[in-house]
Amino acid sequence: MKRLLVFILIVILVLASPLISSAGQQEKPYAGRELVVFCGPDGPPECRRIEPYVRKFEEETGIKVQWVELTFPDLHQKFSTMAAAKSSAVDVIGTWVNFTAEFASAGWLEDITDKIDEGLRKDLSSAINSVTYKGRIYGLPESGDIRLLFYNKRMFKEAGLDLNDPPDTWDEFIEAARLLTKDTDGDGKIDQWGFRSMGCAAGIPAMCDYQLFCYMCGLDSLFDKNDRPLFNSSQGLKALKLYIQLYDEELVDPAMYTVWQYLEEFQRWGAGIAGMAFGWASLYDYATTHEASKVKDDTLVAPMPAINRSASITGSQGFAISKFSKNKDIALELLKCICSAENTKDMLLRTGFLPARKSVYDDSEVKGSKLAMMLAAAAIQEKNYSNRFAAPYGSEIANEVLGLAVIKAIKHEMTPEEALEWAEAKAIEVIAKYK
Amino acid sequence: MGSKIIRNKKMSEQTFGMLLLSPTLIFLLAFVAFPICYSIYLSFQNVILSRPYSDEFVGLQNYINILRNPVFLNSLWKTLYFSVSFLFSVLVIGIIVALVLNHNFWGKSFVVTCLLIPWAIPRVVNGLIWKWIYDGNFGIFNAVLLKIGIIDSYKFWFGESPLVGILLISIAYTWKLMPFVALLFLAALQTMPRSLHEAAKVDGANVWQRFIYVTIPYLRYTLIIVLILQTTLAIKVFDIIAVLTRGGPGDRTMLTYYYVYRLAFDYLNISLASAGGYIIAIFIMILSILYYKLFKGGKD
Numbered sequence: 001m002k003r004l005l006v007f008i009l010i011v012i013l014v015l016a017s018p019l020i021s022s023a024g025q026q027e028k029p030y031a032g033r034e035l036v037v038f039c040g041p042d043g044p045p046e047c048r049r050i051e052p053y054v055r056k057f058e059e060e061t062g063i064k065v066q067w068v069e070l071t072f073p074d075l076h077q078k079f080s081t082m083a084a085a086k087s088s089a090v091d092v093i094g095t096w097v098n099f100t101a102e103f104a105s106a107g108w109l110e111d112i113t114d115k116i117d118e119g120l121r122k123d124l125s126s127a128i129n130s131v132t133y134k135g136r137i138y139g140l141p142e143s144g145d146i147r148l149l150f151y152n153k154r155m156f157k158e159a160g161l162d163l164n165d166p167p168d169t170w171d172e173f174i175e176a177a178r179l180l181t182k183d184t185d186g187d188g189k190i191d192q193w194g195f196r197s198m199g200c201a202a203g204i205p206a207m208c209d210y211q212l213f214c215y216m217c218g219l220d221s222l223f224d225k226n227d228r229p230l231f232n233s234s235q236g237l238k239a240l241k242l243y244i245q246l247y248d249e250e251l252v253d254p255a256m257y258t259v260w261q262y263l264e265e266f267q268r269w270g271a272g273i274a275g276m277a278f279g280w281a282s283l284y285d286y287a288t289t290h291e292a293s294k295v296k297d298d299t300l301v302a303p304m305p306a307i308n309r310s311a312s313i314t315g316s317q318g319f320a321i322s323k324f325s326k327n328k329d330i331a332l333e334l335l336k337c338i339c340s341a342e343n344t345k346d347m348l349l350r351t352g353f354l355p356a357r358k359s360v361y362d363d364s365e366v367k368g369s370k371l372a373m374m375l376a377a378a379a380i381q382e383k384n385y386s387n388r389f390a391a392p393y394g395s396e397i398a399n400e401v402l403g404l405a406v407i408k409a410i411k412h413e414m415t416p417e418e419a420l421e422w423a424e425a426k427a428i429e430v431i432a433k434y435k
Numbered sequence: 436m437g438s439k440i441i442r443n444k445k446m447s448e449q450t451f452g453m454l455l456l457s458p459t460l461i462f463l464l465a466f467v468a469f470p471i472c473y474s475i476y477l478s479f480q481n482v483i484l485s486r487p488y489s490d491e492f493v494g495l496q497n498y499i500n501i502l503r504n505p506v507f508l509n510s511l512w513k514t515l516y517f518s519v520s521f522l523f524s525v526l527v528i529g530i531i532v533a534l535v536l537n538h539n540f541w542g543k544s545f546v547v548t549c550l551l552i553p554w555a556i557p558r559v560v561n562g563l564i565w566k567w568i569y570d571g572n573f574g575i576f577n578a579v580l581l582k583i584g585i586i587d588s589y590k591f592w593f594g595e596s597p598l599v600g601i602l603l604i605s606i607a608y609t610w611k612l613m614p615f616v617a618l619l620f621l622a623a624l625q626t627m628p629r630s631l632h633e634a635a636k637v638d639g640a641n642v643w644q645r646f647i648y649v650t651i652p653y654l655r656y657t658l659i660i661v662l663i664l665q666t667t668l669a670i671k672v673f674d675i676i677a678v679l680t681r682g683g684p685g686d687r688t689m690l691t692y693y694y695v696y697r698l699a700f701d702y703l704n705i706s707l708a709s710a711g712g713y714i715i716a717i718f719i720m721i722l723s724i725l726y727y728k729l730f731k732g733g734k735d
Binding site: 411 | 483484485486506571572588591594681683684685686700702703704
């Protein structure tokens with residue numbers, strides 16, 4: 001009898017255990033649901049940018065997030081083919097301005113403009129541009145970035161340049177680049193260069209650099225709102241000629257012909273080869289803290305010098321929701337979590353990526369952090385910037401038209417005038433395909 | 436009555452045979468025939484994946500557009516240059532290695548094993564190895580050239596002229612594919628009767644003459660197979676470009692096959708990419724026929 005009672009008790013306990021465990025889970029609002037997220041590179045294992053917040057989100061909500069990390073080209077291909085087939089297999093994708101423009105114009109992203117409250121919208125920094133297309137919002141940013149002038153303290157001192165007065169005009173900048181380009185070991189060969197930027201290894205970075213120079217020369221946009229090219233103008237020509245001047249005078253780190261992935265860019269600055277760079281703000285944390293950086297104590301940062309004006313471009317990233325997702329409600333919750341003030345502040349302090357929220361800049365911990373110099377420069381630059389070029393045909397324009405024309409002009413395969421004429425004609429042809 | 440039974444039994448064997456073949460046939464229809472037919476259809480349409488409303492019949496316009504595309508045309512010349520340099524090096528080195536391995540020597544098995552290593556390495560890994568070898572900061576290629584005095588400082592080779600970049604890619608590809616070529620030639624050499632060489636020796640032919648007038652004609656059919664296979668591989672080169680240069684800087688190392696991939700997967704222009712792919716396919720078919728006609732020669 002006693003054994004029978006014990007047996008019955010065990011059976012009751014076994015049958016009741018799922019109920020007991022799920023009672024705890026029912027406190028989690030979305031327990032049992034799943035999200036699939038495709039994202040771009042999230043950083044090395046010892047310093048993941050976004051994933052820690054996703055795991056925290058899982059714990060708080062009970063939602064299981066399948067986090068699929070891909071290179072940006074792979075992400076583009078996977079999502080494009082899935083979206084063309086109207087697949088609901090992916091809910092959220094990592095995005096930047098070009099992807100947002102392309103995917104939103106194709107009708108593949110969920111418009112969430114009306115689902116974002118006014119308070120959040122007002123607090124979002126220029127990083128919102130990464131998920132905006134034609135005035136509509138398709139996601140939330142995870143971080144911001146902006147180009148700043150980086151300069152090397154040691155090299156400036158050796159060249160007799162004033163550390164407290166970095167170049168703020170083009171003439172000062174080019175003069176500094178000339179002084180910083182030299183043979184440091186006496187073997188007759190240049191081994192230190194005055195300048196590096198994104199470079200001309202591919203169309204996209206070449207066009208990014210050219211766009212930056214255009215803005216500095218006073219050209220507000222490469223295309224008008226009717227997609228007509230504006231770069232074949234006196235300002236566009238001046239920008240291209242000044243950019244080419246850096247190469248012609250051999251002031252440019254030769255690695256710029258082959259290196260353009262952002263991590264390789266960071267490593268090149270960290271190797272202490274160049275005296276100045278037009279780098280992304282996120283370079284600052286790498287340069288000043290990474291164990292591989294040789295310029296930890298030598299990296300200084302300031303707003304961009306002016307040609308006609310001091311201007312910069314933004315390079316933020318975000319996450320967008322697939323139009324075909326069956327989990328749009330919880331996808332939006334994930335985006336809000338990643339974009340929260342707490343998480344964006346934590347990401348800034350851990351990794352140096354600019355926050356997607358303006359309020360984070362006023363935080364006392366942030367103001368007093370090791371990133372204060374970079375943040376001060378970024379805050380000044382954010383008053384005078386333009387968005388990175390974004391259009392559904394952006395990739396083709398960069399790789400086959402304008403970016404390619406810039407590279408050919410640098411290599412003297414075309415004159416600057418010929419390059420811009422050719423690029424204008426080709427751009428009109430390419431854009432017509434997308435109308 | 437007996438013959439009727441036999442006829443029925445035969446038909447049933449045929450039917451049974453078809454049933455056994457049907458999974459393979461279905462697979463071939465679904466994954467070979469259908470994609471080929473559909474991609475031919477797409478090449479006459481205007482399909483851009485990010486433009487779902489763009490699908491319309493355009494006839495031969497895609498073929499015309501791609502043949503007028505300067506990046507595609509440039510890529511054809513670069514592919515030709517790459518193919519010639521790759522074929523020359525892989526054939527010459529492959530034959531030399533095969534001739535050496537056709538003799539017995541101490542350590543031959545070890546040498547053959549080492550020879551197979553490049554062939555066994557996955558293509559992407561091969562690309563990564565050569566990316567490090569050619570690296571402008573600390574690549575061994577620069578180190579060796581600097582040591583022997585050919586260069587006076589480390590260079591970013593892919594930023595030099597396009598021809599230099601393509602030549603370097605061709606070296607990396609040759610390293611990967613030469614073992615297979617050498618093994619094909621070795622297999623052919625090992626079936627060659629020694630009496631042919633002995634007869635030529637008796638007639639007074641020297642080593643070089645025996646090679647040209649005896650060995651090469653004997654290897655003719657192997658040469659045709661190798662040329663067709665390696666030409667196809669050269670024109671279709673993709674993985675090493677994707678890992679080493681992605682066609683850059685700019686379009687300096689943009690070869691045709693990689694460009695067609697870019698049209699399809701970066702620009703999502705499936706129709707134009709299909710047209711480009713079929714132009715390449717037609718070109719390979721023409722070359723294969725030419726090789727066969729040129730090298731099959733007269734009677735043995």
